[in-house]
Amino acid sequence: MPTQYYLFLALAMFCIGVMGTLMRRNAIIIFMCIELMLNAVNLLLVAFSKMYGHADAQIMVFFIMVVAAAEVSVGLAVIVLMYRKVHSVDINILNRLKH
Amino acid sequence: MQEALFWVLTFIAIACSLGVVLSRNPVNSVLFLILTFFAISGHYILMNAQFLAVVNIIVYAGAIMVLFLFVIMLMNLNADVEPQKSRLIQLAGALSGGSLLLVLLAATRTAILSPLEKTPNDIGLVENLGKVLFKDYVLPFEISSVLFLSAMIGAVVIGKKGDEPNREVASGEQLDGMDNLIRVDESPSPHTTQTASSSLEAEEFNA
Numbered sequence: 001m002p003t004q005y006y007l008f009l010a011l012a013m014f015c016i017g018v019m020g021t022l023m024r025r026n027a028i029i030i031f032m033c034i035e036l037m038l039n040a041v042n043l044l045l046v047a048f049s050k051m052y053g054h055a056d057a058q059i060m061v062f063f064i065m066v067v068a069a070a071e072v073s074v075g076l077a078v079i080v081l082m083y084r085k086v087h088s089v090d091i092n093i094l095n096r097l098k099h
Numbered sequence: 100m101q102e103a104l105f106w107v108l109t110f111i112a113i114a115c116s117l118g119v120v121l122s123r124n125p126v127n128s129v130l131f132l133i134l135t136f137f138a139i140s141g142h143y144i145l146m147n148a149q150f151l152a153v154v155n156i157i158v159y160a161g162a163i164m165v166l167f168l169f170v171i172m173l174m175n176l177n178a179d180v181e182p183q184k185s186r187l188i189q190l191a192g193a194l195s196g197g198s199l200l201l202v203l204l205a206a207t208r209t210a211i212l213s214p215l216e217k218t219p220n221d222i223g224l225v226e227n228l229g230k231v232l233f234k235d236y237v238l239p240f241e242i243s244s245v246l247f248l249s250a251m252i253g254a255v256v257i258g259k260k261g262d263e264p265n266r267e268v269a270s271g272e273q274l275d276g277m278d279n280l281i282r283v284d285e286s287p288s289p290h291t292t293q294t295a296s297s298s299l300e301a302e303e304f305n306a
Contacts, residue, residue: 003106003212006142009109011203013116013135017195020120023189025182028125028171032132035163036116046223050146051213055222055231061151062232065158066243067132070162070250075172077257078235083174091181 006047013040027079031072038068061080111136125176129167133301136160146215148223 013036020033042061049057079089086093115138128299136159143152184192221227232240 001101001145001215003215004210005105006107006146007207007210007212009112009142011200011207011216012113015200015203016113016120018199019150019193022192022195024185025184026125026176028137028167028176029119029128031290032119032128033168035159036119036132036135039159042151043139043142046143046146046148046151047215049222050148052265053222054281055154056235058148058151058228059232061234061241062154062228063236063239065154067246069163070246071157072166073250073254074257076166077254080170081257081260082174084202088182089174089176090245092182 003047003051007044010040010044010047013037014044025090025092027082027091027094028076030091032076033077035068035072038064101145104141108138108141108145111135112142123181125171125181126168129164129171132167133160133164136164143223146223147220150223150225255292 017033017037017040020036021030024030024033042064045061045064045097049055049061083089083092115131115135119128119135122131123127136155138161140152140155143149143155160244183189
């Protein structure tokens with residue numbers, strides 16, 4: 001299997017994540033699209049680790065997963081807090097920093 | 100065999116990640132994302148990274164997506180209350196994402212990469228990864244435990260913070276967007292102390 005295929009797959013998934021971040025207004029969906037981008041990068045790192053025969057990239061993927069788990073717990077807590085304040089997860093309501 | 104599996108998993112991954120972006124109902128988005136993670140785990144197994152495949156299923160499909168589902172069910176989100184951007188902005192988002200894909204593909208198209216089969220096959224197994232993790236990467240491993248602890252405390256503190264405005268809502272105060280946040284944070288405001296001192300002055304005047 002050529003490494004290029006994995007590269008193109010990871011690029012496609014990353015760009016779908018970017019697209020979702022730009023297209024949606026629900027904060028939770030945007031968060032999930034960010035997770036999608038993280039996973040595309042993880043896939044590419046594993047492919048390169050297999051290509052070079054080094055385990056370092058896979059350890060890095062492990063740490064990315066750890067950081068993503070911590071990030072999700074804090075981020076979802078922030079979203080729940082925001083929902084309690086404004087009763088919505090629409091990001092267009094959260095533009096108060098502009099004014 | 101391996102090639103057929105690769106194409107099937109690739110199709111599932113891309114179709115499901117498109118489903119995450121395009122489906123109206125947030126619960127469907129979460130379920131599509133779980134399917135995407137399973138497809139990615141299948142790719143890991145194809146590349147003989149079995150430890151990461153298992154960790155991916157346990158951490159992402161098991162823990163993180165359950166957290167997402169809990170939050171979505173807690174907020175009672177569905178397709179009816181889902182905010183939608185205007186068609187123009189959606190088109191612009193799709194166009195810019197697609198052109199980013201084009202640019203990245205054009206940039207990496209001529210990259211010279213050696214194929215995957217040339218390398219030894221046991222780097223992704225638990226034994227090898229455990230040796231590397233606890234020999235060369237002990238310090239980052241320990242630091243990540245501190246990170247987890249701080250994330251846990253942070254999540255609890257942030258989750259606790261929302262209690263007071265809820266009581267305010269229950270007592271009939273008008274909720275006005277994020278202004279409430281500012282008002283709650285400044286509850287012992289100079290305003291009240293000023294009125295207290297002015298009433299004190301008034302009492303002195305009366306005396």
